[in-house]
Amino acid sequence: MRHLDEAYQRKLWRLAVHRRNFKREALERLCGTKDEATQLRSILVTRFLLNFYKGALALNPIVREISLSHLRDEPAEFRQAHSGAADYHLRHFKAKEIVGGHAKLGESFAELRYHLVQAGRADELRHIGHRFTDYLKREIKSVTPVPTDRDELDERIAVLTVLLENEGAKGLGYHLARCLQARAKPGDIQQAVIHAELAAGPGAPEASWYLLADLKWGAEGHDSAVRVVRRALRALPDPSVAAPLYQLGAEALAEAGKTKEAVALLRDGIMLIPPDKSRVSLYQACADLLAKEGKTDGAVALLKDALRSSRPFRTSFRSIRFAQTCSPKKVRPTERWRY
Numbered sequence: 001m002r003h004l005d006e007a008y009q010r011k012l013w014r015l016a017v018h019r020r021n022f023k024r025e026a027l028e029r030l031c032g033t034k035d036e037a038t039q040l041r042s043i044l045v046t047r048f049l050l051n052f053y054k055g056a057l058a059l060n061p062i063v064r065e066i067s068l069s070h071l072r073d074e075p076a077e078f079r080q081a082h083s084g085a086a087d088y089h090l091r092h093f094k095a096k097e098i099v100g101g102h103a104k105l106g107e108s109f110a111e112l113r114y115h116l117v118q119a120g121r122a123d124e125l126r127h128i129g130h131r132f133t134d135y136l137k138r139e140i141k142s143v144t145p146v147p148t149d150r151d152e153l154d155e156r157i158a159v160l161t162v163l164l165e166n167e168g169a170k171g172l173g174y175h176l177a178r179c180l181q182a183r184a185k186p187g188d189i190q191q192a193v194i195h196a197e198l199a200a201g202p203g204a205p206e207a208s209w210y211l212l213a214d215l216k217w218g219a220e221g222h223d224s225a226v227r228v229v230r231r232a233l234r235a236l237p238d239p240s241v242a243a244p245l246y247q248l249g250a251e252a253l254a255e256a257g258k259t260k261e262a263v264a265l266l267r268d269g270i271m272l273i274p275p276d277k278s279r280v281s282l283y284q285a286c287a288d289l290l291a292k293e294g295k296t297d298g299a300v301a302l303l304k305d306a307l308r309s310s311r312p313f314r315t316s317f318r319s320i321r322f323a324q325t326c327s328p329k330k331v332r333p334t335e336r337w338r339y
Helices: 006-015 024-031 034-046 061-072 075-090 102-118 123-139 150-163 170-183 188-199 206-220 222-235 243-255 259-272 279-292 296-309 317-325
Strands: 050-053 056-059
Touching: 006 024, 006 034, 006 061, 006 075, 024 034, 024 056, 024 075, 034 050, 056 061, 061 075, 075 102, 102 123, 102 150, 123 150, 123 170, 150 170, 170 188, 170 206, 188 206, 206 222, 206 243, 222 243, 243 259, 243 279, 259 279, 279 296
Parallel strands: none
Antiparallel strands: 050 056
């Protein structure tokens, strides 16, 4: 490093702000022309100051630390170096149409945010953040499946975590909560609860409330899940879609030993949910609970009422005889409803 010309030394210092590998474009932005960038790369590579592998460039770690120590002594040049690095990453987000893989764009956004803040250009971050959020909203919907590949799942979580740190996109927060729930590393469920809380609220769809209640059940217990269910039932403008919430709340109450409350909740749902909107699942769940309590007559009456009021209900008379003859110990626990 001591044998470099001062101009090359300062360019080396400015490259040191890059925390990750960078492409040739970073050198070209620093130098101004392709020829000058080629010359700089040749000088740094032949002196083992810069590593070049498969098109990616990175400073030797020791060289980078030494360069950063020099750069921090000159605040103006420090900000200028970060500003140049920010412009390098901005190329992905200033294009007319954002294109690229989620992982690559997420990594670039994380680096862009870091460099803009260090350069004192934090005001630009909000605009870029909104643009990137809009892009991901088009790419990731509420029904988008959670990645099954572990590396892809980790990348998806990393991208959304960085983006949503200061943003409030509920749909993306819901997807992030689902991803964290699926990964389930230590601390993931607690983070999932935070994002699911932000995704729920007035106007939120039933699925967001269900996810929050499910996460609360696992993280905080039955009572928290039931409280979320009751909040959701008050907040949902259309009660016809709430059958899964009624069933989840009843399951939580039953598991907590509050069978009477569970039956009452299911009966409320039966009164409000139309026959063609999964009401049959509430009849079945309620009959199961009554049978477990030894109230087989009530279970049979409920199933008969379901047969009369719900044409799509396909329970056979064998199901009624099962409710009449089984004891509470023989009834299998109701399977948890899954969206």
